[in-house]
Amino acid sequence: MVISGRYLLLENKYYVILTVHDISKERVLKSSLQHSNEKFLCFFDNVTVGCAICDKDGKLVEVNDTYVRYMGTTSKNEAVNQLNIYTNPCINPKFKEIMKAGVPVSEEVKYDYEKINKYYVRSCHKDVHYFRFIVNYMWNAGGEVENILIIWVENTLIHKALRQNNMFREIITYASSISKIGFCSLNLSKSEQLVTPEYLKNLGIKEEIDMPGFFLIWNMPILMTGNFSLNI
Numbered sequence: 001m002v003i004s005g006r007y008l009l010l011e012n013k014y015y016v017i018l019t020v021h022d023i024s025k026e027r028v029l030k031s032s033l034q035h036s037n038e039k040f041l042c043f044f045d046n047v048t049v050g051c052a053i054c055d056k057d058g059k060l061v062e063v064n065d066t067y068v069r070y071m072g073t074t075s076k077n078e079a080v081n082q083l084n085i086y087t088n089p090c091i092n093p094k095f096k097e098i099m100k101a102g103v104p105v106s107e108e109v110k111y112d113y114e115k116i117n118k119y120y121v122r123s124c125h126k127d128v129h130y131f132r133f134i135v136n137y138m139w140n141a142g143g144e145v146e147n148i149l150i151i152w153v154e155n156t157l158i159h160k161a162l163r164q165n166n167m168f169r170e171i172i173t174y175a176s177s178i179s180k181i182g183f184c185s186l187n188l189s190k191s192e193q194l195v196t197p198e199y200l201k202n203l204g205i206k207e208e209i210d211m212p213g214f215f216l217i218w219n220m221p222i223l224m225t226g227n228f229s230l231n232i
Helices: 024-046 065-071 093-100 113-120 156-179 197-203 211-217
Strands: 002-010 013-021 050-055 060-063 105-112 128-139 145-154 184-187 192-195
Touching (some): 050 065
């Protein structure tokens, strides 16, 4: 309860007017909002992806520790109220236009830290990283964007694995063409295959076919582990 009062003079007599306000609902609402805010901040600070909250104009007003690590700055102070997402040179201009229209974004961005160091902020990183760039919005009661919520998910290891896989395929294909020895690699569980032209030529097949299906049709003994050889 909140009790307030005032004096009132009537016919040379003083009276006290008391007003009693029941603020139980307000206290419950305030406590609930505070609890929700604490839970959000706990999640925001400890989640293992980079997070940033920007104002409607793109200026960073809050970041978490993972964002600081991704950006390569020494502290949050180098980002909060200092950086603007719209001046980040590694964000595709197309994505920026989509953000200004208040449309969610989920795309990949390439962070070239040479550009970051030169045009945006001093970073301890020097190489290239890849991130999934996810954007959503917080709206006010009037239906206008009040804040921009941005999430960065590290994809660099995936890119390295894909590059290594492509390099392996190129090496095998080149070695097969030079040695005239055919090579075939099958992953029956994922329906993936690597078949060199020399392998098909040695089998008398002119065009690439579905090799897992080919082996299954002819009931050829393929072992899931270990090595095997076939005489055809």
